[in-house]
Amino acid sequence: MEQQPGAVWVVVEQNGGILAEVTLELLGKARDLAALGGGAHASAVLLGSKIESLAEELIAHGADQVILMDAPRLTLYQNDTYALVLAELVKKHRPEIVLFGASYYGSELSATVAAKLETGLAAHCLDLYINDRGEFVQVVPAFGGMILGDILCPTARPQLASVKPGMFQKPDRDTTRSGETLIETPTVLEGYASPLKAVRVVQSQPAGLPLEKAATVVAGGWGVGQEAWHFLDQLAGELSGAVGCTRPALDEGWAAGEHAMIGTSGKTVRPQVYIGFGVSGATHHMAGMKDSGVIININKDPAATVFQVSDYGVVADAKELLPVLLEKIREYKGKSKSQATIKCIQ
Amino acid sequence: MNIAVCVKPVPEPRHYDKIIINPATKLLERKGIPMIINPVDKNAIEAALQLKEQFGGKVVLVSMAPPDTRETIKEGLAMGADEAYLLSDRAFAGADTLATARVLAAGLTKIGGLDLILTGSASADGGTNHIPSQLGELMGFAHLNHLTELHLEASTIKMKTKIENGYVEYEGSLPLVLGVARELNTPRYTTLMGVVIAQNKPFTTWGLKDLGLDPSNTGLSGSPTQPGDLHMPQHGQKAQMFAGEPEDMAGKIIAILRTAGVLD
Amino acid sequence: MLKLSEQQELLRKVVRDFVENELAPIAQKIHEEDTCPVELFQKMGQLGFNGVFVPAKYGGTGLGFTEQAIILEEIGRHSAGFAATLVAHYMGVFAILNWGSEEQKEKYLPLLCSGAFGGFSITEPGGGSDFAGLQATGKLDDGEWVLNGRKCFITNSHCMGVNVMNVNTGVDAKGRPQISVFIIEGSAPGHTPGRKEKKAGLRGSYTGEVILNNVRLPQSNLLGQPGDGAKISLGTLGVMGRGGTAATSLGILRACLEESVKFAKERVIYGRPLSKLPNIQFLIAQNRTDYEAARLLTYNAMGMKDAGLPNTAEISMAKFFAAEAAVNAAKRTMDLMGGYGLVTDYPVSRYLLDAMGTIPCCGTSHIMQVIIAGEELRK
Structure with a gap:
């Protein structure tokens, strides 16, 4: 008798009752993979304490099933306790695929679980798909994103993958969806003394709109130069967007910091509009922005590689165009009397 | 205190733009790129040397790599480590992180008597972040990755690890496997005398048989994941191009922004 | 090999x-x-x-x-x-x-x-390689040496810790000027920096005057014997000065090679990188060959010194060739870069000035040729 394939799991990441964006992105992908034969259905695995209210939200974002383990012992993430309970759940339910967000937690937890189960794990995946032979293909970056490699996991199950945030579209929230919630208890932790103790978590929100959430990303590259860089900030202000940069602009110290860098070794953005100034089109930068809605690039070199991923290309010197564009936009907004509001991706 | 630092020889990251995929063989070509110790592994060596200076003991380097990386690993001895173990065998080739962790765990177990195992949080070439956690699991030691602070007091170790926009404080005790983040310290420069002394420090090479490993657990055949095709990041669509006076171009851009719905 | x-x-x-x-x-x-x-x-x-x-x-x-x-x-x-x-x-x-x-x-x-x-002081305002004509003096007074005079083009003049100083201490038995060498701590009373030169090239090092004003030194600060000046200075200049300058020029050559390759690959003209053009490839081949030749000459000469073999001609050849080749390579690299070569955002104009600066260091190319020919003709 042929065995039924297991489910596609998404290990939920939540912080103080707020679901991580990457978890929602992965739920959409998990459902797609399940539909293409990657697994029976999409399940969200929710671990924590006093988090049962999140189950509905997960179902609304695409989970067919929520496996819920709510216990005081799981209040703070620790790789040992979380990996123990996850490994037990895997052994019990035998999923086909388990997806993690490639956050600090997610990459540590996925590696720990993979070692416990002695199964395969692909790290920081940029894409996941089922190929024409029915195999689950995991596309991973190597050499700082200069090279991409396909990873397969032919025999070991489940197939584990951690996925970079921002790689997949977050599904629309649909409160009419229904799904089952399966309550599990962490019996494996009974009598288990943890050798480590997470004492406290300290987090601060960075100032301004995070790049990944901006509806408009204004990106600057080498062609902008130090003198004209401030125009990018002003332009982003006018468009209620955020400023991103390329690696050379970061290295030169023009950009605000590492959190602004777009590319395979930095942020992956998919805003409604990406508008790049003086960006040449290094492959690792383009990998971080190519899925943006509308891509506009301004470069004085008509043969610049970046035009290959652009919807609109403007052949002009970014330094000269920036102040003119800024003035025109201010003029236009003055006429339309619109109010600046912060816009996020819906 | 006896500390092992797992190090990986990697092609120097500043040359990664020179790496290409040979169109005929589909294999990576990285000819002429110098090999170095994975940069963040040097932070792990630095941490080990500081602990040795504080508490005594010895620092050993352990690496699973081809035999021609011997000279690269020697730089770690020149930095101040006491001994090096190179785990090298044809049967180790093509290993994924789990199969690599098995070989490292076997080497570390054979060395024995270790209180602490340090390594870089990720390698510059593969960049998975897996080794610290997988090594910890296989060794049966508690483990943490992305370590940014480490304070060893009497019997308690206080640590901080990096997370998005913040950190987590941990307490634990030895033995431990820790994946070190760049923020932990600044690796010392190697002195020229260190280079001289390194030539006479013990350097041991162990193969499959020395480690008592089964070849079906190592290398490509012992790896649950298998590599498929390689690609360069691909792009290719045709943009609608404009050129002209800045005022006209600004007008065009405003029209596009309005159509896209980001400018009311 | x-x-x-x-x-x-x-x-x-x-x-x-x-x-x-x-x-x-x-x-x-x-x-x-x-x-x-x-x-x-x-x-x-x-x-x-x-x-x-x-x-x-x-x-x-x-x-x-x-x-x-x-x-x-x-x-x-x-x-x-x-x-x-x-x-x-x-x-x-x-x-x-x-x-x-x-x-x-x-x-x-x-x-x-x-x-x-450290530093080594020979040159005076009166002349560069005119060793016998040194005007700075050392005279014995009450069992101590008293040094007076003015040295110029002294590298590390304004950060000197220990200066090795050549002065005239009278005449020898044959009536020729006797040059002797003294070790002077930078902080010794009367030992002060004078004017700091504003150099066109080899900036990033202090070069200037050192003034000796009644610097009193015990006998124990005399290096070697009275009259050892020629031996010590020629030995020091020959091995250390010229060998070191050859290695410095070699560094400039490598800088030119690396910058020219980088620029040729990155700069795109008419849709193709410069590196695809044969005339650009010629320049890169010349830079590569000059670097290789200078590298072989320099490390071979240094290896001979390490092995205790005679090396006067070899070190002079290395210095002569490497310094001249560095000037040529820097100019060639500027040619390759067109207008960018002249812009100080790129370092190549600095390389040209530095390469020019290595020529007079420890003997010009003419002096090197005199030494090389002398060694050859003596055979």
Whole structure:
């Protein structure tokens, strides 16, 4: 008798009752993979304490099933306790695929679980798909994103993958969806003394709109130069967007910091509009922005590689165009009397 | 205190733009790129040397790599480590992180008597972040990755690890496997005398048989994941191009922004 | 086939790591400001660069002249000006190591190995290579030497820790000027820096006057015997000065090669990188060949010195060739870069000025040719 394939799991990441964006992105992908034969259905695995209210939200974002383990012992993430309970759940339910967000937690937890189960794990995946032979293909970056490699996991199950945030579209929230919630208890932790103790978590929100959430990303590259860089900030202000940069602009110290860098070794953005100034089109930068809605690039070199991923290309010197564009936009907004509001991706 | 630092020889990251995929063989070509110790592994060596200076003991380097990386690993001895173990065998080739962790765990177990195992949080070439956690699991030691602070007091170790926009404080005790983040310290420069002394420090090479490993657990055949095709990041669509006076171009851009719905 | 040992290759890697992290980022700045990065030099002392060929018992690393050349090539790759600081330092160290008494070596070498700047002073306003015509004097007074005079073009003049000084101490038995050498601590009363030169090239090192105004020194500060000046100075200039300058020029050659390759690959003209054009490839081939030739000459000469073989002609050839080749390569690289070559955002105009600066150091190309021909004709 042929065995039924297991489910596609998404290990939920939540912080103080707020679901991580990457978890929602992965739920959409998990459902797609399940539909293409990657697994029976999409399940969200929710671990924590006093988090049962999140189950509905997960179902609304695409989970067919929520496996819920709510216990005081799981209040703070620790790789040992979380990996123990996850490994037990895997052994019990035998999923086909388990997806993690490639956050600090997610990459540590996925590696720990993979070692416990002695199964395969692909790290920081940029894409996941089922190929024409029915195999689950995991596309991973190597050499700082200069090279991409396909990873397969032919025999070991489940197939584990951690996925970079921002790689997949977050599904629309649909409160009419229904799904089952399966309550599990962490019996494996009974009598288990943890050798480590997470004492406290300290987090601060960075100032301004995070790049990944901006509806408009204004990106600057080498062609902008130090003198004209401030125009990018002003332009982003006018468009209620955020400023991103390329690696050379970061290295030169023009950009605000590492959190602004777009590319395979930095942020992956998919805003409604990406508008790049003086960006040449290094492959690792383009990998971080190519899925943006509308891509506009301004470069004085008509043969610049970046035009290959652009919807609109403007052949002009970014330094000269920036102040003119800024003035025109201010003029236009003055006429339309619109109010600046912060816009996020819906 | 006896500390092992797992190090990986990697092609120097500043040359990664020179790496290409040979169109005929589909294999990576990285000819002429110098090999170095994975940069963040040097932070792990630095941490080990500081602990040795504080508490005594010895620092050993352990690496699973081809035999021609011997000279690269020697730089770690020149930095101040006491001994090096190179785990090298044809049967180790093509290993994924789990199969690599098995070989490292076997080497570390054979060395024995270790209180602490340090390594870089990720390698510059593969960049998975897996080794610290997988090594910890296989060794049966508690483990943490992305370590940014480490304070060893009497019997308690206080640590901080990096997370998005913040950190987590941990307490634990030895033995431990820790994946070190760049923020932990600044690796010392190697002195020229260190280079001289390194030539006479013990350097041991162990193969499959020395480690008592089964070849079906190592290398490509012992790896649950298998590599498929390689690609360069691909792009290719045709943009609608404009050129002209800045005022006209600004007008065009405003029209596009309005159509896209980001400018009311 | 010239091959460096594994230890020498590791040493190069270690030096390069330091230089790329600490010197490369400030190379253009120290050139523009014409300042010597004193703290960097002191850090190098802690790492063993400054006494690389000094035996360990005097605080050095106990290696040789090949290693000294590796260090200077790596430093010269990013700042030939700062390399000039180290060449002058090495000259002072070399003189004390070779001609100093045990007491002098024990007193001064540990200082010089650990961060104090060394220097070697010959040249005077009256003339460059006119050794016998030195005007600065040393006279015995009440059992002490009293030095007076003015030296110019002295590298490390304004950061001097230990200066090795050539002065006229009278006439010998044959009535010829007697030149003697003294070790003077930079802080000695009467030993002061004078005017600091504003150089066009080799900036990033202090070069200027040293003034001797009744500097009183005990007998124990005399290096060698009275009248040893010619021997010490020619020996020091010949091996340390010229060998060191050859290695510095070699660094400039590598800088030109690397910058020309980088530019040719990155710069796109009519849709193709410059590197696809045959005439650009010719320039790169010339840079590569010049670097290779200078490398072979320099390390071969240093290897001969390390092996204790006669090396006067070989070191002079290395210095002659490397300095001239560096000038040619820098000009060629500027040609390759077109207008960008002249822009100081790119370092190549600095390389040209620095390469020009290495020609007069420790004997011009004409003097090198006189020495080489002399060696050849004597056979």
